Structures are given as C-alpha cells and as structure tokens.
Amino acid sequence: SHDLRTPLASIRAAAGSLLQDEIEWDPETRREFAAAIDEEAARLNRLVGNLLDLSRVEGGALHPRKELYPLDALIRAAVERLAGHLAGRRLDIDLPPDLPPVPLDPVQIDQVLTNLLENAIKYTPDGAPIAVMAAVDGGGDAVIVSVADRGPGIPPAERAQVFDKFYRLRGNAHAAGTGLGLAIARRLVEAHGGRIWVDDHPGGGARFNLSLPLSAEAYGMNAPAWGDGAALDRPGVVAAGTVAARGAGPSRDA
Ligand SMILES: Nc1ncnc2c1ncn2[C@@H]1O[C@H](COP(=O)(O)OP(=O)(O)OP(=O)(O)O)[C@@H](O)[C@H]1O
Ligand SMILES: [Mg+2]
Known part of the structure; x- marks a missing residue:
C-alpha cells in the first residue's frame, strides 16, 4: 500500500x-x-x-508526443544512465542492425525502460546478468522490446497483478519501491497503442516485454518537430528521465 x-x-x-x-x-x-x-x-x-x-x-493528461525515433539509441541511453548501478553485473544488449525507427514519445518510453531496468537490478541477486533485446515481430507491424533477468521471476498467478498500482510481490518487500512503476509503464505503453506483459525468461528469471506499433498513422503521430533523424540532438530529451521532468510539475530524483 x-x-x-x-x-x-x-x-x-x-x-x-x-x-x-x-x-x-x-x-x-x-x-x-x-x-x-x-x-x-x-x-x-x-x-x-x-x-x-x-x-x-x-487523468489522460499525458498524450504521447510521438516522433519517429531510433529505439536502439533510446535503449542504449537508458542502459548507460543506469551503468553506475550495475555494480559489475553483465548487461547484454541484443539489437538487430536494421531496427526501424519507431513512432514513440522518447520521454515516456524512456521512463518505461528505466523502470524495467531498475526492477531487473533491484529484484535480482548482485552479479546476476540482465539482457535487453528488441526485434520487429513476425508480422512486421510492431517492435517488441524485452528486459530479461536471472532473478526469482514472477509467479504465473501474479503476472497480471504486478501491473496494478501498489502491487508488490511478498518476497520482494525489502527493496525500496512504491509499487507504481509498472502501473505507470502499462498506461504509458497502452497510450502508445502497445502492450506490456511479463513471461518466463527461458533458462530462469523474469522477462518483461513491451510491443510498440510501427504504423504511425494508426496511432496519431505528431509531425516531427525537429526534422528527420535530428531527435538525438535535442539536449535533455533522453536525459529527462521522468514524465514530470518535462515541465508539468516539480522534478524529482529517479
Ligand atoms: N524483474 C523483476 N523480478 C522480480 N520481481 C519483480 C521484477 N520487477 C518487478 N517485480 C515485482 O513487481 C512489483 C511491482 O513493480 P513496480 O516497478 O511496479 O514497483 P516497485 O519497483 O515496487 O516500485 P517503483 O514504483 O519504485 O517502481 C515489485 O515490487 C516486485 O515485487
Ligand atoms: Mg519499479
């Protein structure tokens, strides 16, 4: 609670x-x-x-400001920001070289990825490796990003509930947290027309996945305000880290 x-x-x-x-x-x-x-x-x-x-x-006040964004760069930036918390554990990134740009709001999807990565660090033993991968799904109409760990995993009976607000697993209560990260993540991903779910990481651990649709038109993408490919030059966009940091409220620590 x-x-x-x-x-x-x-x-x-x-x-x-x-x-x-x-x-x-x-x-x-x-x-x-x-x-x-x-x-x-x-x-x-x-x-x-x-x-x-x-x-x-x-309250519906967070409409994604979508732009065609290089998802690989977004993932690498999120991982890099957390590098100081990895304490020597391995973090494997597996991205296809031809990953297409994805219509997304970089601040919001960064917040989703950051919470998944923080969870993978928080809820798995020191030294346990983490893997991040992305791929276009079979039909070619969405990109799927996965953050997989070698921790205790999520029991099947609780895989829907971990996305409810304030829900935390019993055994994990020692780690600092509010039980809100995944609830926020789910709403942000759904506002993109995507889905987020958790399953087994083959070989043991939890694997959190999110899908983001690739068709820009169907999900109301804004005109790119910064020109093609220039998104990464926008100072502060990726570093903003939280939804609140975009000016809608007081900034805060991660
Ligand atoms: N990778 C994981 N492995 C095992 N349990 C996890 C993992 N990720 C999340 N959980 C469980 O799901 C719960 C909900 O996660 P969520 O990110 O919503 O909240 P939190 O991490 O507790 O707090 P915060 O609001 O600060 O993110 C966690 O408390 C934890 O019990
Ligand atoms: Mg969390």
Missing part, C-alpha cells in the same frame, strides 16, 4: 530528536538522525513523484 505517513513520521521523529534542547547528542548520533531524514525524504520524493505521474496518466 502507499503510505505517505510512515516516512513522514520517521522524519518528524528524527527532526524532533535533533531539536530537543535539553539533550546533547554526540556527533555520530546526530549524523544518524540527519541520514534518516535524508533517506526518508528521498523515499517520500519518489512516492510523490510516482503518484503525480500516475494521476497525470490516469
């Missing part, structure tokens, strides 16, 4: 202790209180950011 009160209570308790005039805390204890405040504030920031994203997506 989403609980704004727990981190708030921790922050108030730590701040209250620091503010007690009659107690002289030693420096180490003071630091611990400050660290607790910092940590809980970060948790709160994440939760509020996700709640804002979710309310925007649910």
Whole structure:
C-alpha cells in the first residue's frame, strides 16, 4: 500500500530528536538522525513523484508526443544512465542492425525502460546478468522490446497483478519501491497503442516485454518537430528521465 505517513513520521521523529534542547547528542548520533531524514525524504520524493505521474496518466493528461525515433539509441541511453548501478553485473544488449525507427514519445518510453531496468537490478541477486533485446515481430507491424533477468521471476498467478498500482510481490518487500512503476509503464505503453506483459525468461528469471506499433498513422503521430533523424540532438530529451521532468510539475530524483 502507499503510505505517505510512515516516512513522514520517521522524519518528524528524527527532526524532533535533533531539536530537543535539553539533550546533547554526540556527533555520530546526530549524523544518524540527519541520514534518516535524508533517506526518508528521498523515499517520500519518489512516492510523490510516482503518484503525480500516475494521476497525470490516469487523468489522460499525458498524450504521447510521438516522433519517429531510433529505439536502439533510446535503449542504449537508458542502459548507460543506469551503468553506475550495475555494480559489475553483465548487461547484454541484443539489437538487430536494421531496427526501424519507431513512432514513440522518447520521454515516456524512456521512463518505461528505466523502470524495467531498475526492477531487473533491484529484484535480482548482485552479479546476476540482465539482457535487453528488441526485434520487429513476425508480422512486421510492431517492435517488441524485452528486459530479461536471472532473478526469482514472477509467479504465473501474479503476472497480471504486478501491473496494478501498489502491487508488490511478498518476497520482494525489502527493496525500496512504491509499487507504481509498472502501473505507470502499462498506461504509458497502452497510450502508445502497445502492450506490456511479463513471461518466463527461458533458462530462469523474469522477462518483461513491451510491443510498440510501427504504423504511425494508426496511432496519431505528431509531425516531427525537429526534422528527420535530428531527435538525438535535442539536449535533455533522453536525459529527462521522468514524465514530470518535462515541465508539468516539480522534478524529482529517479
Ligand atoms: N524483474 C523483476 N523480478 C522480480 N520481481 C519483480 C521484477 N520487477 C518487478 N517485480 C515485482 O513487481 C512489483 C511491482 O513493480 P513496480 O516497478 O511496479 O514497483 P516497485 O519497483 O515496487 O516500485 P517503483 O514504483 O519504485 O517502481 C515489485 O515490487 C516486485 O515485487
Ligand atoms: Mg519499479
């Protein structure tokens, strides 16, 4: 469940202790209180950011601004941004050289990929490899992107529910999270006319997949505002990271 009160209570308790005039805390204890405040504030920031994203997506305020975009570059940029969190684990990227550009909103699809990659890092053991692949589906009318890991996987009975808001698997509750990432991802992908689902990674682990339709006309693509192929030169587009970062609200940490 989403609980704004727990981190708030921790922050108030730590701040209250620091503010007690009659107690002289030693420096180490003071630091611990400050660290607790910092940590809980970060948790709160994440939760509020996700709640804002979710309310925007649910309110229909997030129409994808689609442009024909090089999906391979989007994937590589998302992976690169998370490189610091890989802690030595292998991340294999398997992209066909002839992957066509895809009509998509780069900020929104980046947010989807980033959550899938963060989950693959968060919910699998240190050192477990991650694989990202993309391919045009058999009929040629969609691109499918998969993020596959070697973690515990998602039990079949919960594969639909993990995309519900606030749903988290029991065994995973130790990892920081709000249970909103996949719910937001599903709405963003569906707003693109696509689908997102999870299945087994052959050989063990979870494999999250999303399909994005390739036919621009059917899904109301905007005219490319930046000219053919120039999308990658737009500063900040890929780095924006969150839906909120595009100016619709306060920015936040990832
Ligand atoms: N790759 C994975 N392997 C195992 N379990 C996963 C994986 N990805 C997601 N899960 C489970 O699905 C739940 C929902 O994921 P989701 O991304 O929606 O939320 P979260 O990661 O808990 O929080 P956040 O809102 O910060 O993303 C997770 O809490 C976790 O239990
Ligand atoms: Mg997540």
